[in-house]
Amino acid sequence: MPKLKIEDTILLLDTSRSMLRKDFKPNRLAIELQAAKSFIQTKLSIDMKDRISIITIGETPKKLIDFAFEEEKLKKQLRILELKRKIKKLNNDLLINGVNNWDTAYIQITKLIKSGIGFTAVFSASDIIAFGVKQAIEDNKLNIPDDISLVGYDDIPFASAISLTTVSQPTYEMGQNAMILLLNLIKGKIKTPQFVLLQPRLVIRNTCKKI
Secondary structure (H helix, E strand, O other): OOOOOOOOEEEEEEOOHHHHOOOOOOOHHHHHHHHHHHHHHHHHHHOOOOOEEEEEEOOOEEEEEEEEOOHHHHHHHHHHHHHHHHHHHHHHHOOOOOOOOHHHHHHHHHHHHHHOOOOOEEEOOOHHHHHHHHHHHHHOOOOOOOOOEEEEEEOOHHHHHOOOEEEEOOHHHHHHHHHHHHHHHHOOOOOOOOOOOOOOEEEOOOOOOOO
16 A cells, blocks of 8 residues: 555545435435545645545445546546446336236336336246236337347246246256155254255247347
8 A cells, every 4th residue: 555645535435225225316326426526626626646545335345446646547436436326226227026917017017118218138037927028018019029038937838828938947846855855854854944956947939039
């Protein structure tokens, strides 16, 4: 670490989850980054040789840049943070929770399409949800898979009828392992919860675009 001088400044930026809360408008992290940018401009306009270091404090502290007096180099780190914020916000906008049936899937995907947020693929937590997603996409004059790829989960019998790409669960092995664990529990061979990892299988059909 370089020797500290009395003019050196450390910018501590809070990047914790609370800074990305949607109920705060404008975004708290965006305000913080704008304030940091203004501080850098003002301080270096007073003395171009004053050094600034930027450290983020989120889940774990991280040094973004060591002591520097180059304004563009410092601002670049702020732009990277801003880009990461926008990517995280976009990811949050594209994550739809609470969808557990055909109707809610249809409604939520229709809202997402009409919001103007661009997306090219949907992974559904079940095939039933995927059926609602498929209907919403088609009712909005979009094509599967050319415009939006779609993947389900479960591989129920009707999935093959609409040629849905999906994930097949190893149901036989799941039942077999459940019975073995139950018998061993009854016999007293196991006393604690057991973890069994089974391998699902991707069933490729015609709802995913080749890239």
